[in-house]
Amino acid sequence: MxxxxxxxxxxxxxxxxxxxxxxxxxxxxxxxxxxxxxxxDNSAAQALFKDDAMRLLVCGSGSPLPHPTRARPCLAVIAGGKFYIVDTGPGSWNQLALRHIPAERIGAILYTHFHSDHIGELGEFNMQTWVAGRPGPLAVYGPEGVQRLVAGYSEAYALDRGYRTAHHGAEMLPPERGEMQAHTLALPADGHRVPAFEDGELKVSVFAVHHEPIEPAVGYRFDYKGRSLVISGDTRRDERIVTAAEGADLLAHEAQAQHLVARMHTLTAEAGRPRISKIFGDIPNYHTSPVEAAELANAAKVPLLLLYHLTPSPPNRIAEQVFMRGVKAVRPEGVVLSDDGTLITLPLAGGAPQVGRFDP
Ligand SMILES: [Zn+2]
Ligand SMILES: [Zn+2]
Structure with a gap:
């Protein structure tokens, strides 16, 4: 004692x-x-750009529903010394900045469609990468509508671009480098995947997906030095994903736990919240369940399926189990329920995709 x-x-x-x-x-x-x-010190982030792999860093795993730590949809594909952003959901710039990603290395931004949970931070991405020393205007790709998005954000940030050049000098911040260039991607009527753009040895292609009534909506495939990954964008179950993902190493697919959304539809109605209840009743018809995404990954014979755009985003391990109900029976292995900071590495030397986190 x-x-x-x-x-x-x-x-x-x-x-x-x-x-x-x-x-x-x-x-x-x-x-x-x-x-x-x-x-x-951004040495850890700089190491992600070593040309020994194509990488996918999740900069937004969440959905339009609020979550304390997850940003809205954003995926960063790192290849050939640059990073390419697919969607800039609210909160996503912060996820990259917290990890000290060298902003000047941005290659392009690509949009899957123009719902607010995907477009929220284009102005911030353009501003931050320009200030960091981006060597030219920011290329922004997307289906029809991307011109309007870019024009709107460009106008909204025009005053701020002026302030910064006036304050820090045109030598450091040349106005022409602060501009964005919109590139509208044409989609063939037959739904086939077509080339979007190339940058060095990186080849990006685009394909239409079913997110009706939102049209157009697209997914992307990235091919780099023998490795490849496919990003679904927002879509209901769409067999075109299988075609696009054939031979790919990784499929990043959106996921909405329809059984949970059904409960939210019922319980919000019971709680006297008819507007929210109606939305939960409307959204199942344009998203894909985790089990359906697993079935598509199996059909495409993709070694690794990464689920993102998680609706509703699980807040803990128990909720993750509920979210993933039924997936194991369909696909016992090769599924990652992503979080912000999840990092997938596809080594150029070959071998299985490596799953980890990047939290320097
Ligand atoms: Zn969405
Ligand atoms: Zn959407």
Whole structure:
């Protein structure tokens, strides 16, 4: 007993001493310097750009529903020394900035469609990558409608671009580099996948998906030095995904747990929230369930399926189990329920996709 009270006394004294030290200005300053040095060190993020793999970093795994940590849809494909962003959902820039991704390395932004949960931060992406030293205007690809999106964001940020050039000088921030260039991707009527653009050895192709009544809506395939990945965008179950993903190493597919949305439809009605209830009643017809996504991945014989755009986004392990109900029976292995920060590595030397996290 005496030993315990002595120990507790020593711990209390030590805690007091540490608290006292933290009040000293020189100690505080040294700690702040350490934090600043850590925050400007982007060596871990730079290593993601080594040309030994194509990588996929999840910068937004969430859905339009609120979530404390997940951003809305955003996927970053890293290949050939650059990163390519598919959708810029609200909160997604923060996920990249927190991980010190070198913004000047942006190759292009691609849009799957123009729902607000996908377009929210185009202005921020353009501004931040320009200020970081992007060597030219920002290329923005998407189906018909991308011109309007780019024109609108460009106008909304025109004053701020002016402020920054005036403040930091045109040598550092040439106005012409702060512009965006919209590229409208034409889609063939037969629904086949067609080339979108090439950048060095990276080939990007585009295909239409079923997100009606939203049209057009598209998915993308990235091919780089023998590795490939496919991104579904927002779609109900669509067999064209199977065709697009044949021979690919990775399928990143949206997922909506229809059994949970059905409960939300019923319970919001019971709670006297008819408007929200109607939305939960309307949305199942243009999204894909986790089980359906697993079936599509199996049909395409893709080694790895990554689920993103999780509706509703599970907040904990138990909720993840409920979200994934039925998936194991269809596809026992090769499924990743993504989170912001999930990193998939496809080594150029070959071998299975590697699943990890990037939290430097
Ligand atoms: Zn969406
Ligand atoms: Zn949508």
């Amino acid at each position: 005496r030993f315990l009270s002595w120990s507790l006394g020593i711990v209390a004294l030590l805690a007091l001493a540490v608290f006292g030290l933290l009040q000293l200005t020189p100690v505080q300053d040294r700690l702040i310097d350490r934090v600043i040095r850590k925050n400007v």
